[in-house]
Amino acid sequence: MEQKQFQAESKRLMDMMIHSIYTHKEIFLRELISNASDAIDKLYFRSLTDDSVGMNKSDFGISIAIDKDARTLTISDNGIGMTKEEMEEHLGTIANSGSLQFKKENNLAEDNQIIGQFGVGFYSAFMVAKCVTVKSRAFGADQAYVWQSEGVEGYTIDTCDKDTVGTEITLELLPDVAGDEDGNGAENYSEYLDQYRIQSLIKRYSDYIRFPIRMEMTKSRKKEDSDEYEDYTETVTLNSMVPLWHKNKSEITEEEYNTFYRDKCGDYTNPLCHIHVHNEGSITYDALLYIPEHAPFNYYNKDYEKGLQLYANGVLIMDRCEDLLPDYFSFVKGLVDSEDLSLNISREMLQHDTQLRLIARSIERTIKNELKRMMKNDREKYEKFYQAFGLQLKYGVYSDYGMHKELLQDLLLFPSSKEGKLTSLQEYIDRMPEGQDAIYYATGESISRIELLPQTEQVKDKGYEILYFTENVDEFAIRMMQNYQDKPFKSVLDSSLDLESEEEKKALEEKQESSKTMLETMQKALEGKVGSVKLSGRLKSHPVCLSSEGELSMEMAKTLNAMPGANGEKLHANTVLEINPEHAIYQTLMQLQESDPEKLGEYAKLLYDQALLIAGMPIEDPVAFSNRICSLM
Numbered sequence: 145m146e147q148k149q150f151q152a153e154s155k156r157l158m159d160m161m162i163h164s165i166y167t168h169k170e171i172f173l174r175e176l177i178s179n180a181s182d183a184i185d186k187l188y189f190r191s192l193t194d195d196s197v198g199m200n201k202s203d204f205g206i207s208i209a210i211d212k213d214a215r216t217l218t219i220s221d222n223g224i225g226m227t228k229e230e231m232e233e234h235l236g237t238i239a240n241s242g243s244l245q246f247k248k249e250n251n252l253a254e255d256n257q258i259i260g261q262f263g264v265g266f267y268s269a270f271m272v273a274k275c276v277t278v279k280s281r282a283f284g285a286d287q288a289y290v291w292q293s294e295g296v297e298g299y300t301i302d303t304c305d306k307d308t309v310g311t312e313i314t315l316e317l318l319p320d321v322a323g324d325e326d327g328n329g330a331e332n333y334s335e336y337l338d339q340y341r342i343q344s345l346i347k348r349y350s351d352y353i354r355f356p357i358r359m360e361m362t363k364s365r366k367k368e369d370s371d372e373y374e375d376y377t378e379t380v381t382l383n384s385m386v387p388l389w390h391k392n393k394s395e396i397t398e399e400e401y402n403t404f405y406r407d408k409c410g411d412y413t414n415p416l417c418h419i420h421v422h423n424e425g426s427i428t429y430d431a432l433l434y435i436p437e438h439a440p441f442n443y444y445n446k447d448y449e450k451g452l453q454l455y456a457n458g459v460l461i462m463d464r465c466e467d468l469l470p471d472y473f474s475f476v477k478g479l480v481d482s483e484d485l486s487l488n489i490s491r492e493m494l495q496h497d498t499q500l501r502l503i504a505r506s507i508e509r510t511i512k513n514e515l516k517r518m519m520k521n522d523r524e525k526y527e528k529f530y531q532a533f534g535l536q537l538k539y540g541v542y543s544d545y546g547m548h549k550e551l552l553q554d555l556l557l558f559p560s561s562k563e564g565k566l567t568s569l570q571e572y573i574d575r576m577p578e579g580q581d582a583i584y585y586a587t588g589e590s591i592s593r594i595e596l597l598p599q600t601e602q603v604k605d606k607g608y609e610i611l612y613f614t615e616n617v618d619e620f621a622i623r624m625m626q627n628y629q630d631k632p633f634k635s636v637l638d639s640s641l642d643l644e645s646e647e648e649k650k651a652l653e654e655k656q657e658s659s660k661t662m663l664e665t666m667q668k669a670l671e672g673k674v675g676s677v678k679l680s681g682r683l684k685s686h687p688v689c690l691s692s693e694g695e696l697s698m699e700m701a702k703t704l705n706a707m708p709g710a711n712g713e714k715l716h717a718n719t720v721l722e723i724n725p726e727h728a729i730y731q732t733l734m735q736l737q738e739s740d741p742e743k744l745g746e747y748a749k750l751l752y753d754q755a756l757l758i759a760g761m762p763i764e765d766p767v768a769f770s771n772r773i774c775s776l777m
């Protein structure tokens with residue numbers, strides 16, 4: 145027997161890896177199964193050109209055996225095996241991947257099925273095992289060897305008996321650790337001796353390994369003609385082998401897609417739709433994506449976590465890869481499987497991979513196109529989707545300084561004055577009458593509230609449609625867009641709508657001039673509240689309204705002031721009180737200017753509060769408002 149030291153470097157790496165790279169110890173099983181699958185792939189590859197292998201694809205397989213008394217877990221494969229030299233080289237030296245070398249030597253194309261590339265996965269066994277024993281007989285060799293190690297101290301190699309070609313890895317599990325009073329630091333290694341735990345780990349991480357993974361399981365059944373039970377054993381294939389996403393689309397039923405979604409994505413209802421893509425080109429991948437029917441309860445909270453499952457060659461690498469989804473599509477669930485991923489030192493650290501970025505970009509396009517298609521072909525479904533996730537799209541338009549507005553703008557819908565239906569911006573543009581050169585919108589708490597706004601009258605009279613913005617983010621989002629198809633967005637609450645004819649403007653200006661003193665008295669009474677008091681050309685039946693001048697609208701100021709962190713210092717929109725010169729109130733105001741300017745001031749405050757109420761804004765002093773009304777009565 146030979147006693148050997150690991151290389152100093154390997155020792156350090158091994159120590160580091162055992163203690164830090166992998167966050168979940170359970171993944172050791174995934175690594176060993178992947179290695180077994182790689183070894184089988186190599187021999188299978190060989191069998192395609194070498195008759196002496198004497199095996200068919202169906203002869204290959206992996207088996208798992210549990211021995212509770214000996215506290216061991218054994219994983220065997222009938223793959224290519226290892227020679228003594230290979231054991232020394234691949235198991236004795238960390239970061240020396242035999243798989244990568246094999247790939248190079250055999251000039252394998254990028255799309256071959258071999259998973260291992262970095263030569264560290266094997267060592268993950270030491271996260272759960274006190275002693276690891278590897279018995280292996282290489283293809284073409286008569287002598288088998290046994291490699292054994294208890295960790296960083298070193299390993300031994302010796303000859304042994306083994307009848308068949310392949311590798312058998314036995315882990316002697318570490319003793320359980322009780323941990324402190326609160327259970328901190330507790331470790332339960334015995335769970336890997338539980339057949340159901342192993343079964344579920346295989347289902348979770350290695351379900352789609354393309355060779356059968358079998359285990360003899362002990363089950364219980366009722367004896368015939370008796371109430372007693374008896375144990376029996378049965379060899380069970382633990383993995384399903386063919387990934388759903390590798391099957392032909394035409395062979396998959398809607399029900400299969402839905403069941404898969406409910407199982408894997410943890411939703412209790414069926415998804416709104418699935419997107420199944422096979423992509424070739426700059427990067428090859430398969431993706432099975434789902435759009436849920438409803439937003440998860442925590443979707444709009446901070447604790448919602450987006451991401452897709454990531455597989456490399458059918459082996460689960462990451463449960464939630466955030467980088468595959470942009471925030472505005474964070475509602476999408478599902479998985480991506482690619483042969484092109486270059487595996488990093490830890491399969492859990494792929495974040496900055498260029499291939500990953502390529503996939504993410506391609507997926508973003510796919511999702512967008514699917515949503516556009518749905519909007520066009522199945523409007524009802526799209527509106528259902530929009531009900532759940534439209535808000536997220538609007539945040540997307542606004543976020544990152546409007547960087548994604550081009551991508552998202554055609555996915556937006558807003559309620560509008562037209563038949564009370566949701567409309568896209570394109571549909572709005574298509575309906576615009578001749579002469580209209582802006583997209584009009586009005587903001588308010590609800591549609592019914594907005595419809596009562598006096599400012600909407602003039603625009604509607606012109607035959608122009610108005611988009612109704614009822615959510616805080618709406619106005620911020622379209623301000624970020626600035627315009628759509630060269631048409632600027634305009635708020636009907638803006639003081640400079642400029643919809644009057646030349647004559648109307650002139651008449652108004654004259655009237656404004658002759659009402660100057662009255663307007664000034666009112667403005668003085670409202671100092672600190674409004675920027676100016678003006679006569680309005682747009683009001684029809686209403687006496688007054690509020691509008692705003694400049695960048696910040698009243699609704700936006702309201703939203704910003706309500707935001708956490710907006711402590712104390714309030715933002716104010718530059719507000720204008722508009723008075724309808726055609727309304728009876730105008731004459732009253734003019735007369736008061738002559739007879740009782742003080743009362744005019746009181747009237748100004750009253751009208752201002754009224755305008756606030758109509759606009760759905762809170763009045764500053766409800767008691768004063770009420771007192772003023774009473775004194776008039």
Ligand code: ADP
Pocket residue numbers: 175179180182183221223224225226234235240241242243244259260261262263264265266267311
């Ligand atoms: P990787 O799989 O990334 O190459 P590992 O640390 O998981 O790295 O494995 C190191 C090497 O050990 C493999 O590349 C392979 O050459 C060899 N090896 C591990 N397990 C087996 C096995 N079951 N059969 C044959 N060779 C194996």
Ligand code: MG
Pocket residue numbers: 175178179260261263264265266
């Ligand atoms: Mg490996």
